Amino acid sequence: xxxxxxxxxxxxxxxxxxxxxxxxxxxxxxxxxxxxxxxxxxxxxxxxxxxxxxxxxxxxxxxxxxxxxxxxxxxxxxxxxxxxxxxxxxxxxxxxxxxxxxxxxxxxxxxxxxxxxxxxxxxxxxxxxxxxxxxxxxxxxxxxxxxxxxxxxxxxxxxxxxxxxxxxxxxxxxxxxxxxxxxxxxxxxxxxxxxxxxxxxxxxxxxxxxxxxxxxxxxxxxxxxxxxxxxxxxxxxxxxxxxxxxxxxxxxxxxxxxxxxxxxxxxxxxxxxxxxxxxxxxxxxxxxxxxxxxxxxxxxxxxxxxxxxxxxxxxxxxxxxxxxxxxxxxxxxxxxxxxxxxxxxxxxxxxxxxxxxxxxxxxxxxxxxxxxxxxxxxxxxxxxxxxxxxxxxxxxxxxxxxxxxxxxxxxxxxxxxxxxxxxxxxxxxxxxxxxxxxxxxxxxxxxxxxxxxxxxxxxxxxxxxxxx
Amino acid sequence: xxxxxxxxxxxxxxxxxxxxxxxxxxxxxxxxxxxxxxxxxxxxxxxxxxxxxxxxxxxxxxxxxxxxxxxxxxxxxxxxxxxxxxxxxxxxxxxxxxxxxxxxxxxxxxxxxxxxxxxxxxxxxxxxxxxxxxxxxxxxxxxxxxxxxxxxxxxxxxxxxxxxxxxxxxxxxxxxxxxxxxxx
Numbered sequence: 161x162x163x164x165x166x167x168x169x170x171x172x173x174x175x176x177x178x179x180x181x182x183x184x185x186x187x188x189x190x191x192x193x194x195x196x197x198x199x200x201x202x203x204x205x206x207x208x209x210x211x212x213x214x215x216x217x218x219x220x221x222x223x224x225x226x227x228x229x230x231x232x233x234x235x236x237x238x239x240x241x242x243x244x245x246x247x248x249x250x251x252x253x254x255x256x257x258x259x260x261x262x263x264x265x266x267x268x269x270x271x272x273x274x275x276x277x278x279x280x281x282x283x284x285x286x287x288x289x290x291x292x293x294x295x296x297x298x299x300x301x302x303x304x305x306x307x308x309x310x311x312x313x314x315x316x317x318x319x320x321x322x323x324x325x326x327x328x329x330x331x332x333x334x335x336x337x338x339x340x341x342x343x344x345x346x347x348x349x350x351x352x353x354x355x356x357x358x359x360x361x362x363x364x365x366x367x368x369x370x371x372x373x374x375x376x377x378x379x380x381x382x383x384x385x386x387x388x389x390x391x392x393x394x395x396x397x398x399x400x401x402x403x404x405x406x407x408x409x410x411x412x413x414x415x416x417x418x419x420x421x422x423x424x425x426x427x428x429x430x431x432x433x434x435x436x437x438x439x440x441x442x443x444x445x446x447x448x449x450x451x452x453x454x455x456x457x458x459x460x461x462x463x464x465x466x467x468x469x470x471x472x473x474x475x476x477x478x479x480x481x482x483x484x485x486x487x488x489x490x491x492x493x494x495x496x497x498x499x500x501x502x503x504x505x506x507x508x509x510x511x512x513x514x515x516x517x518x519x520x521x522x523x524x525x526x527x528x529x530x531x532x533x534x535x536x537x538x539x540x541x542x543x544x545x546x547x548x549x550x551x552x553x554x555x556x557x558x559x560x561x562x563x564x565x566x567x568x569x570x571x572x573x574x575x576x577x578x579x580x581x582x583x584x585x586x587x588x589x590x591x592x593x594x595x596x597x598x599x600x601x602x603x604x605x606x607x608x609x610x611x612x613x614x615x616x617x618x619x620x621x622x623x624x625x626x627x628x
Numbered sequence: 629x630x631x632x633x634x635x636x637x638x639x640x641x642x643x644x645x646x647x648x649x650x651x652x653x654x655x656x657x658x659x660x661x662x663x664x665x666x667x668x669x670x671x672x673x674x675x676x677x678x679x680x681x682x683x684x685x686x687x688x689x690x691x692x693x694x695x696x697x698x699x700x701x702x703x704x705x706x707x708x709x710x711x712x713x714x715x716x717x718x719x720x721x722x723x724x725x726x727x728x729x730x731x732x733x734x735x736x737x738x739x740x741x742x743x744x745x746x747x748x749x750x751x752x753x754x755x756x757x758x759x760x761x762x763x764x765x766x767x768x769x770x771x772x773x774x775x776x777x778x779x780x781x782x783x784x785x786x787x788x789x790x791x792x793x794x795x796x797x798x799x800x801x802x803x804x805x806x807x808x809x810x811x812x
Binding site for chain 1: 654656657658659660661662663735736738739740753754755780782783784785787788791792
């Protein structure tokens with residue numbers, strides 16, 4: 161079934177009525193936004209490809225060592241015990257996205273989302289280079305399998321698979337480090353089935369996604385696109401068509417007509433196949449291609465540019481965009497609170513962790529002489545060098561004795577060690593449970609870790625009645 | 629262009645019957661790729677059902693879990709030697725093993741039994757009993773000693789060190805203690 165020549169707001173352009181895919185070939189576009197978007201995209205790709213190669217301290221800038229349970233982020237080393245910080249990372253990302261979306265719509269989708277960045281700045285340029293512009297690509301699609309078509313298609317698929325493999329390998333490098341990745345690439349797959357299968361499947365998924373699936377991900381799968389109607393309002397800056405200036409559309413020589421000459425350029429360049437003149441739509445990923453396309457035409461016909469532009473729905477109707485409104489105030493407060501708490505919690509991260517647990521068995525022991533509590537202190541060294549520690553106990557009564565973890569102890573590079581902590585109070589001095597604070601001092605460093613524990617025992621009255 | 633101009637008027641039968649808050653829904657076909665994912669799950673469920681419920685090929689859960697527990701236990705208990713009284717006595721003659729046992733003893737056990745192993749004999753305020761004399765509270769055989777280190781004596785406050793040390797290091801600790809005694 162042929163597709164109607166123009167996109168309709170009632171259905172998705174890329175799916176025909178019989179359910180088959182209508183494969184888009186967006187036309188080339190040049191202009192202010194395209195240029196800046198290309199540079200932004202290339203910068204993001206450069207960052208993605210280079211982070212595993214740059215060493216900060218003893219480790220790569222970003223190295224999420226899942227196997228060793230150590231996470232190296234720009235010189236900061238986190239252990240598994242610091243996983244609670246993820247809460248701030250995830251909520252921070254969420255509120256930042258909410259905030260940006262309420263102000264500037266789907267800026268993320270069009271400018272920074274990996275789906276768009278890789279598709280627009282890697283895969284489409286390769287396709288453009290091998291198969292030509294939109295018209296040539298459409299002709300190639302329609303043509304029979306000539307020698308030229310087989311050659312071009314093979315070249316394109318090989319290039320796509322290669323690029324997908326590179327992206328997937330670098331992705332793995334974030335988790336195993338480049339050196340380890342290089343090692344794996346030089347040994348047989350059976351030595352590391354998990355990693356091999358991961359890269360194999362991830363390459364396949366990337367290839368399928370960027371070679372064929374493309375905008376379907378944004379339109380059908382991505383939850384963020386669905387959320388935008390809840391996050392934006394009439395004051396959010398989106399990409400819109402100025403109906404008051406543009407309508408009624410007409411020929412360039414028609415004095416009665418509006419500014420839009422109905423050239424359809426904005427539709428031809430759209431990567432999701434919509435007509436922006438229908439207004440804000442779920443499919444719009446805010447890529448700004450139609451802005452550049454329209455501005456180019458407006459310049460040619462000597463009319464002011466900006467018929468399609470970044471503006472709020474209010475602005476497009478001739479009103480003022482309200483930047484400060486309850487929604488943006490709320491999101492920015494939440495964002496600032498989140499950032500402040502995240503900044504504070506990251507500042508509490510030390511190059512070591514201390515865990516204190518009661519030794520399994522009886523919670524306390526009453527001997528002939530004393531009430532006893534036994535703990536295990538687990539120290540995790542997050543440094544690549546040996547660290548020494550000493551323990552101080554605050555809040556103990558006078559008759560309190562401590563054995564086990566006394567004096568200085570050493571923990572090896574990236575090591576974990578347990579030390580017993582045996583505490584006693586003579587029966588005659590025991591007057592009930594009391595809190596204690598443990599302070600772990602790192603040897604040469606000026607940092608300390610604190611934990612609260614409780615010394616417990618039987619009811620002091622029963623203890624006295626039972627005295628030997 | 630007003631809203632009504634943007635939309636093409638629905639053809640009879642192209643809109644589904646339900647209306648919510650004045651919102652109607654077109655009766656459109658799912659994308660074929662989406663339907664295809666349904667077919668894949670159907671094919672998968674048949675293969676899954678056949679493999680797990682019919683073929684008899686996969687091992688049953690019970691034996692599989694037991695085998696895995698046994699494997700983990702074996703890994704934990706793995707020693708380069710057999711745990712017997714005679715072997716523990718033999719180990720108590722080997723300097724390297726004694727040295728290894730001493731390291732563990734001093735970091736964990738000395739808190740109660742003192743670095744000299746003499747416990748209450750040396751200092752009445754110490755918690756643990758003397759390990760160098762010939763008086764044993766929980767059995768004199770090396771394997772009984774190993775059991776105390778591995779499983780602990782919970783009522784007396786002797787912790788189970790097996791989970792912390794593992795079999796090999798626990799045996800080394802026993803060997804270190806035995807090195808203070810005459811081998812039979």
